[in-house]
Amino acid sequence: MNKFSLQIKKMVVLLLVLTLIPFMMSGCWNRRELDKIAIVAAGGIDKENKDKIKITAQVFKVGEIKSPQSGGSATGKPYVNFEGVATTSFEAIRKITQIASRKLYWSHNQIFVFGKEIAQEGIEKYIDFFVRDHETRLMVNVLVSKGTAHEILTTETDLETIPAMNINDIIKDLGATSQAPQITLKDIAERLLSKTSAAVAPLVEVQEINKKKHARIAGTAVFKKGKMVGELTPEESRGYLWVIGKVKSGIINVKTDDGTKRASLEIIRANNKINADIKDGQLVITVKIKEEGTLNEQDSPKNLTELPLWHSLELLQAAAIHREITAALKKSQEYNADIFGFGEVVHRKYPLLWKDLEKQWDELFPYLKVNIEVQAKLRRSGLITKPISPSTEE
Amino acid sequence: MNLETGKIPGYQLIFLIMGFVSSLSMLFLPTQPAKNLAWLAILVSIIEGLLFASIYTALALRFPGKTLVEINEFILGPLVGKIVSLGFLWYFLHLASLHLRNYGDFFTIVYPETPLIVFLIATIFVCALAVKNGIEVIARCSILLVSLIIFLYFFDLFILLKEMDLSKLLPLRNVSVQDFFKASNAVNSVSFGETIIFMMIFPFLNKYVEARKSLLAIIIAGLLIAISAARNTAVMGDLLSIFQYPTYETLKIVDVGDFLTRMEIVVSINFISMGFLKISILYYGLVLGTAQLLKLRTYHPLVFPFGVIITVLGVINYGAISELIPFALEIYPLYSFPFEIGIPLFLLVTAVVRGLPKKTKGDQI
Known part of the structure; x- marks a missing residue:
């Protein structure tokens, strides 16, 4: 092959490639x-x-x-x-x-x-x-x-x-x-x-x-x-969200002054921990919730930021969370639907035992013993400490 | 008579092997039996892979400058050696077509109305160009592509951190020992074991001893695959078991502030570049081996016909994905056993026992 024919060959290849490019570049096969x-x-x-x-x-x-x-x-x-x-x-x-x-x-x-x-x-x-x-x-x-x-x-x-x-x-x-x-x-x-x-x-x-x-x-x-x-219900739904750790924010209403007045607490952050244990041959689930909130509204004339009242407010908050979780748990056990994924928790903790438990889970779940531990803290009280209503104490 | 005059430095070999091993493996691995322990199965398979690779390198170092085909002939004699080499060449051909088909299948899922053959032809065409240009070109491509993929890999890992739930990796005693090793063995045979093809490439290293670097490459690539498997499990959990392309689905989940979404395109980039490397390497080993077997002066005339054969074989390999999965899990580990470990081990043992190569006979070192 001499030099001239090689050049021609190259030209032909180049021409072929150039003519192919428009077909290749035009887009997808079934463009929309x-x-x-x-x-x-x-x-x-x-x-x-x-x-x-x-x-x-x-x-x-x-x-x-x-x-x-x-x-x-x-x-x-x-x-x-x-x-x-x-x-x-x-x-x-x-x-x-x-x-x-x-x-x-x-x-x-x-x-x-x-x-x-x-x-x-x-x-x-x-x-x-x-x-x-x-x-x-x-x-x-x-x-x-x-x-x-x-x-x-x-x-x-x-x-x-x-x-x-x-x-x-x-x-x-x-x-x-x-x-x-x-x-x-x-x-x-x-x-x-x-x-x-x-x-x-x-x-x-x-x-x-x-x-x-x-x-x-x-x-x-x-x-x-x-x-x-x-x-x-919306309240039970939040009970469910507490357990799976998906509560981002929200308002908890608690009654103060012997149930006559109300205070609104905002949830700032919450953590969850679910653990499974076998005690005396019985499966026990422990749900631990840690929550932090702020006092955002009150209609009580008392200064709730004073320490004993502040602590009682924290306890009321914890009780409210506890109530919501219990309600959600009761409903889910009524429906016999493990929405919390307790089964998965047991599966992870006791993989060998799980093979038997899995088959009986439908019979076990409605009677499952669940311990709920809530630790609720209040961190702030907004921009004011004392309420704007005049104090009726003294 | 040298079919390939190119030389590659040791670090390029590392990139080549990393690209080769991690290519399809990052997307699709037969780890289903290991369930949530896929990552652990992969870690175990690295050990198996290292065992295989050390046999390959031991052989390569014993016969420096000789490809697998030449080693076969040297140890087993002209006739038996040629028959064994023929077997290996078939294996490479089949493997290249399988990977090409995998590659095409992935794209037919994203582009359902485009015929499979379009993807196969487009791919094999690029691979053929690379093969025609020799090992140096493929090796240099690998540096660029593998660097890109490793960057994207860590980027993916970072943006998926938010979606991960590490408890999905538990429990550790979820699968039977038998299933676990079945998965790890299958992983080894489809990813690390296939590095037998590098027996065709070791002779073109600048320094022969650098073949040992393949062990390092296998460890790095293995870790990358294991971490990606762990990541997928942590994101998707049990859901992973129903998907054909777990990594693809995992990256669909990405959502960083409604802004970084639909990152599965990264998987396509990964697939295009790594698939190209893997097919090119297999294709190259195949044509080079055939040329050596037939004692040709150049392998160039073989590139085109083999491209056609690989493509056609790719189309007829299997009818549907339902045929591939049992093949990858049940048949492939058995089918690949003689090629990946059986024959190489036999060659090594024979060479050691017979004291080959004898110093007087060594024609070229």
């Missing part, structure tokens, strides 16, 4: 441009009839979301709810393409709502798709509606533009009261996979305010093997 996809912000699932379900997908109408400055008149809602009815989740979602002009895109889904009927029937058979599919995400927030999922997704919003964002932001602020857990699909899946631990999810209901329907968090839904078996 932004104006051709329907971005789903929330999903909901309801029972339609005996063997059919209804998936509601809330989709952004990007054109309708206007900034206040542009003065967009409220002609249309900035979202649209598509509904698909079929026997499985996936089929229902695909059926939506028959009414929607664009294919749904689930990667930005924020919340997922289960209707109560579905929750009571069992969620795991409908959840599978959302864990398996590559587009849906595990970190989506899961809720259970007291009614249907559809009614939650059609509620009014004041500050946010669409219900999905509204509810999602509510969930993010749940820590302010700690009266319902924030649960993602990952948490649910993890609990469903466990043989003994029970799943929970925040409960959401529709409340009418000034003839406008608003979504409102109303406690916790308790599942047992994927089926919803009951509810926890």
Whole structure:
């Protein structure tokens, strides 16, 4: 091969590569441009009839979301709810393409709502798709509606533009009261996979305010093997959150002055410790809670920051926490649903014994002995020490 | 007659082995039987891996400048040696196609509508270019890519700290001893044991004694995999057992202030770069070995045809992932046993017993 033909060969190769580049660089095989996809912000699932379900997908109408400055008149809602009815989740979602002009895109889904009927029937058979599919995400927030999922997704919003964002932001602020857990699909899946631990999810209901329907968090839904078996009230929900160590903040009300006056204590931080022991052949769970709070409001005329009263306030606080935990425990044992994951604690401590205990856990759990130890401290009293009401002592 | 004139320094070998071992292993390892003790199973498998690697290096140091194919012929004679070499070459070919397929499978999950073959061809094309350019190029690539991956690795670890719950690593006596060793043995056979391919690369080291550095590389890579397995378990717990690509799912969890989210792209970067290294190394060993077996003057004409064979074999290797998992767990450790340890050990023992290589016969040192 002489020098000249080698050069020609090189030229041909170069030309080939250059012609190939436009094909390679043009993008993905099945590209989907932004104006051709329907971005789903929330999903909901309801029972339609005996063997059919209804998936509601809330989709952004990007054109309708206007900034206040542009003065967009409220002609249309900035979202649209598509509904698909079929026997499985996936089929229902695909059926939506028959009414929607664009294919749904689930990667930005924020919340997922289960209707109560579905929750009571069992969620795991409908959840599978959302864990398996590559587009849906595990970190989506899961809720259970007291009614249907559809009614939650059609509620009014004041500050946010669409219900999905509204509810999602509510969930993010749940820590302010700690009266319902924030649960993602990952948490649910993890609990469903466990043989003994029970799943929970925040409960959401529709409340009418000034003839406008608003979504409102109303406690916790308790599942047992994927089926919803009951509810926890907001107070019991916090009892649950104390045990699993997820209380971020919140208000504890205690009665002072022999039950005539009230004081509000804010939770600043809380720690939990769960331990399992076998004493005299009996399994005992010990839950230790350490809490710190501040005195934030009082209507008693007494100066509560004086030491003996301050200590009694701390004891009252501890008693209130103890009461909440006991209530949650009682409910969960009533439902026979190990929402606290005590089984996992035993599993970690006594792995060999667990093999037998696991099978009997359903019989053991309702009668499980649980010791609750609460250590509550008050650290601050806000900006003032004495109350503003004039002292009636003397 | 030298098929490969390139030389690589010892530190590049470390990077090569680290990339090779940790490539797919960081994403997909047959550790399911060990449940939450996957990380411990990996640590145990490092010991096994070191045992294997010390046999390879002992062989390489005994026959400096000779590849596995040449060693086979030297010890076992022309006929038997060639047959054994043929077996090894098949093993390399099969391995390269398996890894290529794994690689393609991962992308078909992210891009479900793109045909598998597109990914296989695109990948093997890049690998073929690297192989054609020789071991020096692959080794230099490895420095760049492995450094990038190690940076991303520690970055991942850092941003996942918030999501970790170390109690998920307990209890330690959760699995039977049998299951535990089954997992660690499977891990060893798919990650560390496959470094037998470096028997084809040791001769191109600047200094032959630096082959010993492969042990160091195996320890580092093993620790990295073990920590990533522990991290995944601490984040996902029992949920890990249902996922095909645990690391991919783990990084989906990342959420730092609604800002750093969806970090699974890091896994794709990891997969693209490390997969490229692993396939290139296997591919290189395969064509070089074939050229030596057939006493060719250059391996270049073999690169293209073998690329086609690897791709086609990659497509027909298995039908679905359900066929791969039992294969990786049950069959592969047995299948790879003679190649990864059986024959190399036999060669070493034979060489020691017969006192090979005899000083007078040593043609090139």
